[in-house]
Amino acid sequence: MDKKTRKSRKSLTREKIINLLKEKKTALTHKEFQDFFNNEVDRVTIYRALDFLVEEGKLHKVVNLEGGIQYALCQTCTHEKETHSHNHVHFSCLKCNKTTCLENVTPEIKLPKNFETTDIQILISGICDKCNE
Amino acid sequence: MDKKTRKSRKSLTREKIINLLKEKKTALTHKEFQDFFNNEVDRVTIYRALDFLVEEGKLHKVVNLEGGIQYALCQTCTHEKETHSHNHVHFSCLKCNKTTCLENVTPEIKLPKNFETTDIQILISGICDKCNE
DNA sequence: GTTTATGCAAATTCTTTGCAATACT
DNA sequence: AGTATTGCAAAGAATTTGCATAAAC
Numbered sequence: 001m002d003k004k005t006r007k008s009r010k011s012l013t014r015e016k017i018i019n020l021l022k023e024k025k026t027a028l029t030h031k032e033f034q035d036f037f038n039n040e041v042d043r044v045t046i047y048r049a050l051d052f053l054v055e056e057g058k059l060h061k062v063v064n065l066e067g068g069i070q071y072a073l074c075q076t077c078t079h080e081k082e083t084h085s086h087n088h089v090h091f092s093c094l095k096c097n098k099t100t101c102l103e104n105v106t107p108e109i110k111l112p113k114n115f116e117t118t119d120i121q122i123l124i125s126g127i128c129d130k131c132n133e
Numbered sequence: 134m135d136k137k138t139r140k141s142r143k144s145l146t147r148e149k150i151i152n153l154l155k156e157k158k159t160a161l162t163h164k165e166f167q168d169f170f171n172n173e174v175d176r177v178t179i180y181r182a183l184d185f186l187v188e189e190g191k192l193h194k195v196v197n198l199e200g201g202i203q204y205a206l207c208q209t210c211t212h213e214k215e216t217h218s219h220n221h222v223h224f225s226c227l228k229c230n231k232t233t234c235l236e237n238v239t240p241e242i243k244l245p246k247n248f249e250t251t252d253i254q255i256l257i258s259g260i261c262d263k264c265n266e
Numbered sequence: 267g268t269t270t271a272t273g274c275a276a277a278t279t280c281t282t283t284g285c286a287a288t289a290c291t
Numbered sequence: 292a293g294t295a296t297t298g299c300a301a302a303g304a305a306t307t308t309g310c311a312t313a314a315a316c
Contacts, residue, residue, distance in 0.1 A: 268315105268316090269315085269316085270313105270314080270315070270316095271313080272313070273311090273312080273313095274310095274312100275310090276309085277306105277307080278305100278306080279306070280303100280305070282301105283300105283302070285298105285299095285300090286298095287296105287299100288298090289296070290295075290296085
């Protein structure tokens with residue numbers, strides 16, 4: 001169904017996804033949702049719920065350095081759909097494996113003459129503050 | 134076979150891959166190689182040749198904003214394997230669809246306290262200089 | 267009652283593995 | 292001759308599609 005004309009209803013799966021993301025405070029892959037839900041939710045349902053939430057602007061996709069897709073609940077992203085911006089940094093810790101948004105890091109990138117930026121995605125892998133003691 | 138002990142031989146597929154990348158001057162996906170080779174080369178062979186070249190350090194993987202994997206021939210990357218670094222910018226033009234390395238752009242990213250960087254990948258999509266007139 | 271959300275089966279696509287044949291050195 | 296490369300078949304993983312049932316409004 002078309003995104004525009006569709007009327008959404010209460011969906012247990014979508015609620016579970018949002019709640020899990022709030023609890024874990026990290027971006028998760030489709031497989032991880034499946035595992036956390038103990039396979040009680042059909043994978044197709046998870047695929048569809050994730051797509052729905054991305055379309056709605058509640059989640060966004062994060063691509064990790066290996067090309068794997070994770071879904072994140074970004075504070076700054078969830079509010080205003082129009083100014084929905086991704087030029088912040090996604091950090092993936094090699095130790096605890098958590099992927100998070102570094103909301104406050106806003107890098108400056110000077111492009112050569114005549115290049116125009118539409119979207120930026122920055123992926124950093126390394127050790128996060130919690131694992132680095 | 135192990136990367137270390139292997140002795141490489143002349144490979145038509147690998148040559149074709151390198152030549153195509155030099156000609157196109159853009160990062161390509163596995164599928165694009167297949168198409169450009171008119172399916173004359175088996176896809177498995179392409180997979181293996183690409184892996185080989187990445188291991189050898191001749192190519193590197195670029196993950197695009199949708200999670201698709203492309204293979205690029207970066208000037209700065211091809212030479213010294215040890216200093217092989219990816220913290221430069223990959224630019225993907227929305228008009229001509231070419232993905233290129235902006236070799237000279239070296240952004241400064243200040244991470245919060247106690248974060249340690251191992252690898253950075255920066256993807257920018259927009260309009261490239263050639264399309265922007 | 268109508269439309270959305272879900273589950274199951276199956277189709278499709280992407281990638282990897284095994285093995286025999288071929289080609290390079 | 293010995294080993295790396297290639298092609299083919301097939302296995303395996305990831306994702307999508309179709310349709311019937313269940314749930315929301």
